[in-house]
Amino acid sequence: MQQLIRTAFVTGGAQGLGRGFSKALLDRGIKVCFADVQASVGKSTETEFKSLYGDDKVMFCHCDVTSVNNLEDSFNAAVKKFGHVDLMVNNAGIGDESKLVQMISINLTAAIQGSQIALEHMRKDKGGRGGRIINVASTAGLIGVYFSPRYCASKFGLVGYHHSMASNPHAKEMGLQFGCLCPAFTDTAIINFDETKMDYYDEGLKFLEAIGINTVDAVVDGFMHFVDNDDINGDIVTVTAQRGFQVKNKHKRKAHL
Ligand SMILES: NC(=O)c1ccc[n+]([C@@H]2O[C@H](COP(=O)([O-])OP(=O)(O)OC[C@H]3O[C@@H](n4cnc5c(N)ncnc54)[C@H](O)[C@@H]3O)[C@@H](O)[C@H]2O)c1
Secondary structure: OOOOOOEEEEEOOOOHHHHHHHHHHHHOOOEEEEEEOOHHHHHHHHHHHHHHHOHHHEEEEEOOOOOHHHHHHHHHHHHHHHOOOOEEEEOOOOOOOOOHHHHHHHHHHHHHHHHHHHHHHHOHHHOOOOEEEEEEOOHHHOOOOOOOHHHHHHHHHHHHHHHHHHOOOOHHHHOEEEEEEEEOOEOOHHHOOOOOOOOOHHHHHHHHHHHOOEOHHHHHHHHHHHHHOOOOOOOEEEEEOOOEEEEEOHHHHOOOO
């Protein structure tokens, strides 16, 4: 029987993909707390969502995910308001190659910390109710991209974390499932590149034009795989302009030793 998802916590939800995920969850009647470092954009998204779905269904936390205390406080505020978080979505990210330390800190460290905070809250063996932890990586976490090597490194790291957590034989008794979303280029602010944000900028842009750009809606469709299906542990959903969304899972193909 499908585990009921009633509440979700989404990082980087003020705009772009996180906003799209939050809206799709709210459309399904799932209560959402979204956290973001951009206070005014977050507030206006919250106002819009509250007018569409009601004050009790949504909350915004101004939060810099690179501060573990800030992230934990925001997560706890969601637990306080909703009683429990069933779905954790580590989505906040940047793609600026000139900001190596910040990039690793947001894209990788904070996603791992967010996962651990959610895990401790959700684990059934310590009184939790179970849940799902979805990390938003990228196709750049599956194949090397020479014009965004630091971004790739952060996302490869996150995919590695996902595989490790999904292969944990104790995940089942903890009532936890891990999913990983890997979109290719998508029409959000993160792809507003310039020469400072990408190595070999001209070549990067040519590549981007050649492979095409996902719509946010297409990536949201892929994301909802993790909400609509019962057994998602270990699933990696890729979303590309050419092939739409595809589900891969090496954990289901062979026993993980
Ligand atoms: N758009 C793409 O082409 C694409 C492709 C693959 C993966 N992704 C991933 O999708 C995720 C969402 O990106 P997006 O495309 O929506 O870009 P975006 O720039 O529109 O949204 C990213 C959000 O993260 C927030 N954020 C950044 N740093 C933060 C911090 N320190 N604390 C809290 N919030 C922070 C931003 O304020 C913003 O709202 C990222 O992890 C990104 O790497 C995007």
